[in-house]
Amino acid sequence: MISLAGRDILHAWGKFAFTGLGLGLLIGVTLTMAGVYRGMVDDGKALLDNSGADLWVVQKDTLGPYAESSSVNDDVYRTILAMPGIARAANVTYLTMQVRGHDNDVRSMVVGIAPGKAGTTPGWPPYLVAGRQITRGHYEAVADIATGFKLGDRIAIRRNHYTVVGLTRRMVSASGDPMVFIPLKDAQEAQFLKDNDAIWQSRRRTEASPALNRPGVPGLLDAVIASQSTNPFVNAVLVTLKPGYEAEEVAASIRRWKRLTVYTRAQMEAILIGKLIATSARQIGMFLAILAVVSAAIVAFIIYTLTMDKIREIAVLKLIGTRNRTIAAMIMQQALALGIIGFVVGKISATFAAPLFPKYVLLMPVDSVASFGAVLLICVLASVVAIRIALGVDPAEAIGG
Amino acid sequence: MSGKGICIDGLKKRYGAGDTAVDALKHVDMRVGPGEVVGLIGPSGSGKSTLLKCLGAVIDPSAGRMVLGDEVIYDNGWKVRDLRALRRDKIGFVFQAPYLIPFLDVTDNVALLPMLAGVSNGESRAKALELLSALDVQHRARAMPSQLSGGEQQRVSIARGLVNRPPVILADEPTAPLDSERALAVIRILNEMARKFQTAIIVVTHDEKIIPTFKRIYHIRDGVTQEESGEGRGFG
Ligand SMILES: Nc1ncnc2c1ncn2[C@@H]1O[C@H](COP(=O)(O)OP(=O)(O)OP(=O)(O)O)[C@@H](O)[C@H]1O
Numbered sequence: 192m193i194s195l196a197g198r199d200i201l202h203a204w205g206k207f208a209f210t211g212l213g214l215g216l217l218i219g220v221t222l223t224m225a226g227v228y229r230g231m232v233d234d235g236k237a238l239l240d241n242s243g244a245d246l247w248v249v250q251k252d253t254l255g256p257y258a259e260s261s262s263v264n265d266d267v268y269r270t271i272l273a274m275p276g277i278a279r280a281a282n283v284t285y286l287t288m289q290v291r292g293h294d295n296d297v298r299s300m301v302v303g304i305a306p307g308k309a310g311t312t313p314g315w316p317p318y319l320v321a322g323r324q325i326t327r328g329h330y331e332a333v334a335d336i337a338t339g340f341k342l343g344d345r346i347a348i349r350r351n352h353y354t355v356v357g358l359t360r361r362m363v364s365a366s367g368d369p370m371v372f373i374p375l376k377d378a379q380e381a382q383f384l385k386d387n388d389a390i391w392q393s394r395r396r397t398e399a400s401p402a403l404n405r406p407g408v409p410g411l412l413d414a415v416i417a418s419q420s421t422n423p424f425v426n427a428v429l430v431t432l433k434p435g436y437e438a439e440e441v442a443a444s445i446r447r448w449k450r451l452t453v454y455t456r457a458q459m460e461a462i463l464i465g466k467l468i469a470t471s472a473r474q475i476g477m478f479l480a481i482l483a484v485v486s487a488a489i490v491a492f493i494i495y496t497l498t499m500d501k502i503r504e505i506a507v508l509k510l511i512g513t514r515n516r517t518i519a520a521m522i523m524q525q526a527l528a529l530g531i532i533g534f535v536v537g538k539i540s541a542t543f544a545a546p547l548f549p550k551y552v553l554l555m556p557v558d559s560v561a562s563f564g565a566v567l568l569i570c571v572l573a574s575v576v577a578i579r580i581a582l583g584v585d586p587a588e589a590i591g592g
Numbered sequence: 593m594s595g596k597g598i599c600i601d602g603l604k605k606r607y608g609a610g611d612t613a614v615d616a617l618k619h620v621d622m623r624v625g626p627g628e629v630v631g632l633i634g635p636s637g638s639g640k641s642t643l644l645k646c647l648g649a650v651i652d653p654s655a656g657r658m659v660l661g662d663e664v665i666y667d668n669g670w671k672v673r674d675l676r677a678l679r680r681d682k683i684g685f686v687f688q689a690p691y692l693i694p695f696l697d698v699t700d701n702v703a704l705l706p707m708l709a710g711v712s713n714g715e716s717r718a719k720a721l722e723l724l725s726a727l728d729v730q731h732r733a734r735a736m737p738s739q740l741s742g743g744e745q746q747r748v749s750i751a752r753g754l755v756n757r758p759p760v761i762l763a764d765e766p767t768a769p770l771d772s773e774r775a776l777a778v779i780r781i782l783n784e785m786a787r788k789f790q791t792a793i794i795v796v797t798h799d800e801k802i803i804p805t806f807k808r809i810y811h812i813r814d815g816v817t818q819e820e821s822g823e824g825r826g827f828g
């Protein structure tokens with residue numbers, strides 16, 4: 192027996208090719224959407240992995256430092272360091288802002304990292320693709336290459352200028368913004384920094400307050416003003432554990448003694464994926480559902496018209512004794528062929544398009560396999576209408592009146 | 593190949609029921625011997641197509657008896673279970689329009705029938721080529737139907753009707769789209785095939801120019817058949 196579906200496809204290959212191409216672009220968009228979601232999850236995981244921390248110590252009862260704002264005193268890390276099981280504890284600040292290069296500004300996450308060295312101090316970029324790590328306490332920066340900054344570039348964060356001394360990669364915030372690392376002190380200042388006028392105003396207000404400007408207490412006013420113009424807060428303390436200690440146990444003891452909220456790596460991941468990107472994930476899920484319906488409608492419509500064009504031939508086929516099964520198989524195989532052409536086109540276009548997206552798009556083989564299954568299922572369902580029509584054709588029609 | 597050709601006795605067909613019922617066939621008696629080609633003529637609405645559909649097992653008659661070869665296929669009810677197989681194995685159809693499958697080439701249009709009956713592709717194509725040669729279109733064997741002339745298409749469709757060597761061929765106005773020379777050629781071919789394969793052939797026609805070529809003709813009027821045997825008719 193010859194393949195009726197195959198022969199029909201070869202005969203009308205132009206129609207199949209163009210429909211397959213259109214369907215393929217739609218499937219490509221679907222795969223890319225899935226890739227955008229996977230990329231977001233992967234960005235989140237990269238953020239956690241690259242921070243190098245086992246525990247995140249944040250302001251009590253907050254989901255900080257990524258999903259909510261959190262503020263912790265910058266001396267807390269010392270007392271944490273003294274607790275059993277702690278290998279290292281380092282302050283860190285996160286501030287998402289526009290960082291100005293010489294002719295553009297880039298949305299970045301500015302990370303303030305505590306003095307120390309890469310590989311041991313949590314929060315530091317674990318590897319560089321060019322240049323060196325920060326060695327001085329002020330005005331040096333390491334930027335993710337996605338910022339577009341080059342070694343030696345002068346970048347402006349608030350009122351201070353920094354020199355890019357190193358470049359790193361895959362260091363992004365949970366929303367995919369590339370990171371710029373600067374020394375902790377500078378970052379604390381940047382978070383707090385007000386313009387000169389505001390500083391002057393606040394100083395004038397302090398001087399005018401009789402409670403703070405007491406003639407009998409020399410030095411009080413200066414001390415108050417000094418404390419007002421420094422920022423003793425950081426967003427979180429990143430903690431690494433000594434070998435042999437359970438993250439959950441150490442976290443529990445910090446919670447108990449320091450009255451702070453502590454998250455383990457697994458809890459942090461649950462917060463990022465379950466809370467921070469949950470809305471985006473639902474948004475993408477909606478899109479995927481719509482794309483699936485549109486693809487199904489296209490396949491159904493094309494298979495329907497292809498079948499309607501063949502009603503006369505189908506009547507003849509039935510008259511000369513073709514089984515219903517053979518006719519149904521012909522239509523279903525054509526639908527599946529369309530699906531396969533579409534999937535191949537979609538996979539190729541998604542693979543080529545993914546790197547062009549501004550945020551990370553991660554195409555996972557498991558998604559491809561799942562969408563291939565979904566495409567075939569959609570094609571089978573879409574051919575049902577056409578098959579019902581074909582099976583309803585009366586062979587007597589071939590004889591005519 | 594077949595014992596007795598076609599034998600129809602007292603066939604009736606009523607469409608619908610009650611007030612709107614139409615008695616399309618009231619009483620049809622017909623005999624067509626193996627190797628014989630008979631004409632079936634009658635005015636529009638007289639029941640010609642209805643008769644072919646009953647005999648072709650695509651609609652159910654209401655009463656009567658039909659015998660193909662030595663098998664009683666209908667006796668106040670179908671006597672064969674698989675009408676689809678009956679059509680495939682016992683009956684060849686030739687239509688007014690050739691109705692070839694546009695996405696199969698000439699050979700496969702013909703070879704499809706034996707393939708559907710489970711014959712291997714190679715053997716089916718060999719059978720098809722044999723018939724295409726008999727009908728003198730073997731040189732177009734690899735062409736697509738759309739590349740053939742009307743007459744060639746009609747010959748291919750005759751080859752398709754004959755390829756399973758059915759004991760019966762039903763032809764509904766097979767010459768309507770052809771000029772008189774080609775129309776006569778088709779009738780000549782049908783006669784040759786009938787003789788060669790001992791097929792019983794019924795040709796429904798309005799076509800004045802081919803009517804004289806039938807040895808026997810059945811007239812049908814208001815669903816009733818009447819045989820007319822012509823003197824001096826015949827072909828070749
Ligand atoms: N499906 C049907 N339902 C009801 N009546 C029908 C149906 N098909 C045919 N008829 C009626 O049966 C009668 C015979 O029709 P049939 O098609 O057999 O005529 P015919 O001899 O083939 O005519 P023509 O030469 O015009 O093709 C007509 O009166 C027609 O209206």
Ligand SMILES: [Mg+2]
Pocket residue numbers: 591592640641642
């Ligand atoms: Mg008719």
